[in-house]
Amino acid sequence: MLSYLSYMLTAVAALLVTCHALCKCPGIPGLPGIPGSLKGQPRVPGLLGPSGSLMGLPGRYRLPWLEGLPDSLDTELRNVLVNLKHRLSRLEGVLALNGKIREVGEKIFASNGKEVDFASALESCEEAGGTLAAPMNEEENKAILDIVKQYNRYAYLGIKEGEISGQFKYINGMPLNYTKWHQYEPNGKGTENCVEMYTDGSWNDKKCNLYRLTICEF
Incomplete structure (x- = not known):
């Protein structure tokens, strides 16, 4: 069995790969328009591409439960993903500095x-x-x-x-x-x-x- 530290390091490495996949587009650009929750509300850039999939990811990453998000939730999700990318990038830098990973x-x-x-x-x-x-x-x-x-x-x-x-x-x-x-x-x-x-x-x-x-x- 891996030691606790070794397990954490390898798990973090796997998480970093996932983060790279989710954050391909600089600044997480929005996806062609998520319909507003109210009738007549204008379409705004969002996080979803066609059929509720994240931009740049294959169909298996579809998130149908995100379709039709109101503007406020779309912005909140965008901020969460940006913050996650930033924090993981810092952690990745620490691991690389200590010679724990190579990219x-x-x-x-x-x-x-x-x-x-x-x-x-x-x-x-x-x-x-x-x-x-x-x-x-x-x-x-x-x-x-x-x-x-x-x-x-x-x-x-x-x-x-x-x-x-x-x-x-x-x-x-x-x-x-x-x-x-x-x-x-x-x-x-x-x-x-x-x-x-x-x-x-x-x-x-x-x-x-x-x-x-x-x-x-x-």
Whole structure:
């Protein structure tokens, strides 16, 4: 189980990702007109897009109960979201300053500092609402490397060998679109199914039952 502090850090990281998604538009610009609650009341910029969805978010984020909000409630909700974005940005800055998280694009990387086997590392990340860190470009690989260097420990990546020997994939089954193999790696030939990151940022195929640093992405 994660310690209380580790749990809080990873939970905050997940919350930050959610905040990023909710606050895509600078200043939370309003959405095409929420109808007023009174007949004849003019339409004003609001927080909802078509069909009661938040601007910039897919349909599953529809909030039909917000449709038809009066002007006063629309303004209040807008202020709450702006304040939430501001407070989370401050908290994000504190965590980044203390080396607890690394941000790249839409991803946040964080570690609980624990060394466990691959299955336990993956379980810890999923329980916190994320998954094992899996770099998809050089920038993400460098962000993960920063955490590896901080702890000076090799870390598991969210990559495993597929059914074909020597063919590695992301743990969601998608083919790799970026690699950083160490020289002459991978060389396990079907006997080393997991992937670890060295302290120089390069990758090595390794057995999955060894203890390596847990780094999650959210």
